[in-house]
Amino acid sequence: xxxxxxxxxxxxxxxxxxxxxxxxxxxxxxxxxxxxxxxxxxxxxxxxxxxxxxxxxxxxxxxxxxxxxxxxxxxxxxxxxxxxxxxxxxxxxxxxxxxxxxxxxxxxxxxxxxxxxxxxxxxxxxxxxxxxxxxxxxxxxxxxxxxxxxxxxxxxxxxxxxx
Amino acid sequence: xxxxxxxxxxxxxxxxxxxxxxxxxxxxxxxxxxxxxxxxxxxxxxxxxxxxxxxxxxxxxxxxxxxxxxxxxxxxxxxxxxxxxxxxxxxxxxxxxxxxxxxxxxxxxxxxxxxxxxxxxxxxxxxxxxxxxxxxxxxxxxxxxxxxxxxxxxxxxxxxxxxxxxxxxxxxxxxxxxxxxxxxxxxxxxxxxxxxxxxxxxxxxxxxxxxxxxxxxxxxxxxxxxxxxxxxxxxxxxxxxxxxxxxxxxxxxxxxxxxxxxxxxxxxxxxxxxxxxxxxxxxxxxxxxxxxxxxxxxxxxxxxxxxxxxxxxxxxxxxxxxxxxxxxxxxxxxxxxxxxxxxxxxxxxxxxxxxxxxxxxxxxxxxxxxxxxxxxxxxxxxxxxxxxxxxxxxxxxxxxxxxxxxxxxxxxxxxxxxxxxxxxxxxxxxxxxxxxxxxxxxxxxxxxxxxxxxxxxxxxxxxxxxxxxxxxxxxxxxxxxxxxxxxxxxxxxxxxxxxxxxxxxxxxxxxxxxxxxxxxxxxxxxxxxxxxxxxxxxxxxxxxxxxxxxxx
Numbered sequence: 001x002x003x004x005x006x007x008x009x010x011x012x013x014x015x016x017x018x019x020x021x022x023x024x025x026x027x028x029x030x031x032x033x034x035x036x037x038x039x040x041x042x043x044x045x046x047x048x049x050x051x052x053x054x055x056x057x058x059x060x061x062x063x064x065x066x067x068x069x070x071x072x073x074x075x076x077x078x079x080x081x082x083x084x085x086x087x088x089x090x091x092x093x094x095x096x097x098x099x100x101x102x103x104x105x106x107x108x109x110x111x112x113x114x115x116x117x118x119x120x121x122x123x124x125x126x127x128x129x130x131x132x133x134x135x136x137x138x139x140x141x142x143x144x145x146x147x148x149x150x151x152x153x154x155x156x157x158x159x160x161x162x163x
Numbered sequence: 164x165x166x167x168x169x170x171x172x173x174x175x176x177x178x179x180x181x182x183x184x185x186x187x188x189x190x191x192x193x194x195x196x197x198x199x200x201x202x203x204x205x206x207x208x209x210x211x212x213x214x215x216x217x218x219x220x221x222x223x224x225x226x227x228x229x230x231x232x233x234x235x236x237x238x239x240x241x242x243x244x245x246x247x248x249x250x251x252x253x254x255x256x257x258x259x260x261x262x263x264x265x266x267x268x269x270x271x272x273x274x275x276x277x278x279x280x281x282x283x284x285x286x287x288x289x290x291x292x293x294x295x296x297x298x299x300x301x302x303x304x305x306x307x308x309x310x311x312x313x314x315x316x317x318x319x320x321x322x323x324x325x326x327x328x329x330x331x332x333x334x335x336x337x338x339x340x341x342x343x344x345x346x347x348x349x350x351x352x353x354x355x356x357x358x359x360x361x362x363x364x365x366x367x368x369x370x371x372x373x374x375x376x377x378x379x380x381x382x383x384x385x386x387x388x389x390x391x392x393x394x395x396x397x398x399x400x401x402x403x404x405x406x407x408x409x410x411x412x413x414x415x416x417x418x419x420x421x422x423x424x425x426x427x428x429x430x431x432x433x434x435x436x437x438x439x440x441x442x443x444x445x446x447x448x449x450x451x452x453x454x455x456x457x458x459x460x461x462x463x464x465x466x467x468x469x470x471x472x473x474x475x476x477x478x479x480x481x482x483x484x485x486x487x488x489x490x491x492x493x494x495x496x497x498x499x500x501x502x503x504x505x506x507x508x509x510x511x512x513x514x515x516x517x518x519x520x521x522x523x524x525x526x527x528x529x530x531x532x533x534x535x536x537x538x539x540x541x542x543x544x545x546x547x548x549x550x551x552x553x554x555x556x557x558x559x560x561x562x563x564x565x566x567x568x569x570x571x572x573x574x575x576x577x578x579x580x581x582x583x584x585x586x587x588x589x590x591x592x593x594x595x596x597x598x599x600x601x602x603x604x605x606x607x608x609x610x611x612x613x614x615x616x617x618x619x620x621x622x623x624x625x626x627x628x629x630x631x632x633x634x635x636x637x638x639x640x641x642x643x644x645x646x647x648x649x650x651x652x653x654x655x656x657x658x659x660x661x662x663x664x665x666x667x668x669x670x671x672x673x674x675x676x677x678x679x680x681x682x683x684x685x686x687x688x689x690x691x692x693x694x695x696x697x698x699x700x701x702x703x704x705x706x707x708x709x710x711x712x713x714x715x
Contacts, residue, residue: 083324118320145314155170160445
């Protein structure tokens with residue numbers, strides 16, 4: 001499935017391994033949060049890059065001990081109307097200090113990508129939006145009232161910036 | 164009134180462009196209807212029984228003449244010549260074509276209006292006291308904070324796909340006219356040791372499960388309120404139920420978690436916020452927004468007006484209207500005028516384009532260019548000099564806008580019901596009209612005094628029947644319309660959910676049942692000073708039940 005990151009469509013080198021499946025011996029893999037927690041020492045000691053996929057009900061705080069050892073966090077949107085992933089992203093970026101790749105997967109649509117970007121996502125796995133559309137979506141607004149995980153200065157503050 | 168600066172104007176312009184592109188992509192089939200739905204909803208576009216409906220935001224109910232004239236123009240050019248004021252202080256157009264909506268939004272943007280977040284599972288239009296800035300009984304003007312909350316919640320990236328819709332109301336008056344205890348968040352402005360702050364109520368609501376909000380914090384200082392709201396919203400977004408749309412409002416989360424545990428979760432989330440996560444609203448920004456709501460240049464006047472007194476003596480109809488439709492103003496010689504949109508046997512909350520033009524003219528000529536929409540679906544001119552009142556009245560009367568029934572029994576909240584809405588089980592408008600006819604005699608109606616009848620055509624409670632002094636709910640019984648009557652509900656500072664008094668009544672039984680209830684009250688009240696709601700509170704519903712059902 002197409003993957004868009006940093007303004008470009010890139011090749012996706014990651015694969016997802018479900019709860020009941022075995023990890024392949026090599027390659028970059030993401031696993032469900034519960035699977036990681038079950039055997040964190042074993043999984044993180046493997047000679048391959050490990051990432052985590054969060055489901056909407058997962059608590060990002062549970063990732064705290066592993067954040068410096070995982071290379072990718074995917075946040076799953078099984079249905080795009082389920083907005084829990086936005087809070088997970090903001091928590092990871094702003095409270096827990098995660099700086100690695102934060103990828104939206106699942107039902108990822110063009111018109112939600114700006115909100116995702118503002119919440120801290122920097123990569124989008126989507127079959128429903130092409131690169132040109134995603135780039136357009138990210139430019140639809142030039143000002144934002146509230147601060148968020150994208151680090152943009154809020155309108156509240158811009159109004160009173162000196163100089 | 165708040166005026167857009169370059170940022171506000173730019174954001175609204177960009178919204179118009181964005182929605183235009185979304186509509187084009189929908190019409191070309193690029194976006195599926197299912198995926199378009201939340202996009203159009205967050206722009207106030209509903210698919211109704213007969214057509215698309217557009218709900219335009221009127222933040223905290225505030226308009227001026229230019230905006231009202233634009234609303235009239237939209238009604239004339241794109242609808243069938245009228246608009247419908249809603250219980251959330253917005254206006255709805257029932258007959259707009261989808262392809263025209265981007266043009267409508269562009270026209271609205273010219274007068275600093277929009278339809279952003281007037282629907283969908285996001286933070287909706289912030290509502291407030293329609294007498295804000297004018298009434299004697301407020302400790303300050305709540306509108307600046309409504310505006311700050313409006314801006315903060317606009318396109319908030321974390322809270323655009325909540326479990327369900329989210330409504331915030333703010334009041335600063337002892338008598339709560341904003342119904343804050345039946346909102347998802349209700350804020351009551353307080354002052355403590357010279358610091359402005361908010362009493363925070365969470366989890367009120369109507370719908371299928373009416374609940375009065377729990378107080379989660381007695382006082383949050385204004386410097387912290389947005390961060391506190393963020394904490395509440397995050398707890399709701401993460402933990403609110405998403406498995407069942409009828410259990411998805413925050414009231415269910417508060418109830419199922421328990422108010423104490425819910426409060427603990429909010430406090431925990433709030434305490435965990437790091438400095439870098441705070442909104443850090445500059446004090447200068449609070450001052451900037453406050454400045455827009457400075458009182459207009461009132462003239463020095465005496466409490467009474469000779470012209471007003473003369474006109475009352477000369478014109479009994481005017482005297483009668485003035486007795487009912489005025490609200491005390493904080494400045495001597497001024498008053499707040501309610502323009503009733505509830506003529507007998509009319510359509511509750513509807514105004515024609517020419518009526519809107521009249522209201523705009525009056526606001527400009529006599530009312531410091533200030534107009535409000537009320538949650539009871541009326542319009543208010545908040546600052547009218549008593550000296551000018553007769554002129555105002557005569558123009559209103561000529562436009563069919565001088566119905567003297569503010570807060571009386573014929574001033575009902577009525578949802579669109581089965582005549583318009585695809586959720587409804589029963590008609591609301593005609594049952595309201597039939598009741599109005601019973602009480603059309605002004606002397607009878609005024610003898611009854613303040614009494615709120617609220618009518619909903621289905622369990623979703625858009626007509627606020629749970630909090631009507633008399634609530635009427637339409638239900639479907641094997642294809643036949645029936646109506647459940649409840650008593651004792653109220654939405655003010657003593658907010659209570661009404662109690663159902665017995666088996667549902669047939670359509671044609673409702674008006675006489677209401678008359679029986681009202682006449683029972685007139686027999687039982689201690690004096691004419693005891694309002695209907697107070698009699699029900701004192702005696703309970705039994706005497707009324709007996710009066711209606713005993714003969715069965």
